[in-house]
Amino acid sequence: MSKAARGFLQTLTADQKAEVVHSLSDSLRFDWHFVPRDRAGLNLKRMTQPQRKAAMKMIEVVMSDQGFQQVEQIIDLEHVLRVLESRPPNDTRRDPENYAFLIFGDPASKNPWGWRVEGHHISLHFTIIDGHVSFTPGFLGSNPGHVLIDVPQKGVRVQGKEEDLGFQLLASFTEDQKKKIVLGAKSPYEIFSLNKRQVEGMDKLEGLAMKDMTPPQQELFKQLLTLYLNRYHITLKNQQMAQLEKAGLGNLHFAWIGNTTLKMGKNEGHYYRIQGPTLLIEFDNTQNDANHIHTVVRDLTDDFGEDLLKLHYEKAHQPKK
Known part of the structure; x- marks a missing residue:
């Protein structure tokens, strides 16, 4: 990551x-x-x-093949939105070139540093502290969620797996289990965590804990969880999984709000989340007649690497023995 960032700066x-x-x-x-x-x-x-190539290399280094492909497809959806909204080719609101890169600190030093790439429906943050990489918040969205109009991208569902597997998991539960899982009939308009620096107002774990699911349900739940973590380089995925296992995978909860049946092309709003002591994943598809998806991965203990940075600076100011 440091090499890619330094290459971009050069x-x-x-x-x-x-x-x-x-x-x-x-x-x-x-x-x-x-x-x-x-x-x-x-x-x-x-x-x-050459600058674009070096910038995109920064993303490629930290994402898996699956994650990098999603990033490219999300950017490409800006072309679809221009057609859907009858915008001119030089329109700047739906702009596949309005994805900006920032670097915080010096990637050539041993001091903590970080970087971000952000544009419509993409906001990826990476912070490096003493060899540890914080990679949250990590937001990816897609509009349209399912491309239905006659364009080269017709049929594309950038986050179709996230949607389908969520419904598959929900369908596996009994009616009694759903009484715990389904929190309401009307899907929220937006993810609850929004774009805040820290997740607020979501301290209560709602829904059904993984430890209370049957083995087949647990397997589906793990598939859904890893689908989000698989967006990232395997080192980052394994780092997060180790943290989740330490906190107890069984303590992760699954909750749902909104429509409970997937109807392609004429869907109704639906939302789900995976939440535990250290992790929050949200999926929302409500806007644009439920054809506009927002997803986010948040680390409830270390978004932006803030806890690790605090520890780093505390150690740096300790008196030498």
């Missing part, structure tokens, strides 16, 4: 570096969102081809 001019590089303590690091907006940093539109 392609930039002095003025571009001034836009891209900020202090790790800069509050800009926590100013994140997944909606179309003007973004700090250097976006793809203002990069040369």
Whole structure:
């Protein structure tokens, strides 16, 4: 990751570096969102081809093949939105080139540093502290969730597996189990964690714990969980799994709100989440007649690497023996 970041910086001019590089303590690091907006940093539109290649390499290094493909497909959906909304080719609201890169700190040093790539429906954050990588928040969305119009991308469901497996897991539960799992009939308009620096108001574990599921249900639940972690490089996935196992996989809960039957092309809003002491995963498909998906992975103990950074700085200021 450090090599890829340094390689990207080497392609930039002095003025571009001034836009891209900020202090790790800069509050800009926590100013994140997944909606179309003007973004700090250097976006793809203002990069040369070698710079774009080096920027995308940064993403490729930290994601799995599956995750990197999703990122590319989400960017490509901006072309679909231009057609859906009858926007001109030079439109800047639905813009496949408005994905911006920021680096916080110095990737060539041994000090903590981090970086972010962000644009419509993509907000990926990585913080490196003493060899440990925090890779949350990690937001990926897709609009349309299912491309139905006559374009080259017709039929694409970037997050179809996340949706289908969620419904498959829900269908495996008995009616008594669903009484615990289904929290309401109307899906929320948006994920509950939103774009906040820290997850708030979600301290209560709701739904059904994995330890209370049957073995086949637990297997489906694990498949859904790992589908989200498989977006990332295997080292990062294994790091998160080790943390979850330490906290107790059985303590992870599954909860659902909204429509409980998948009806392709004429769906109704639905939402689910996986939540435990250390992890929150949210899936929401409510907007645009339930054809607009938002998903996020949050680390409830170490988003943005904040807890690890605190520990790092506390150790740095301890008196030497």
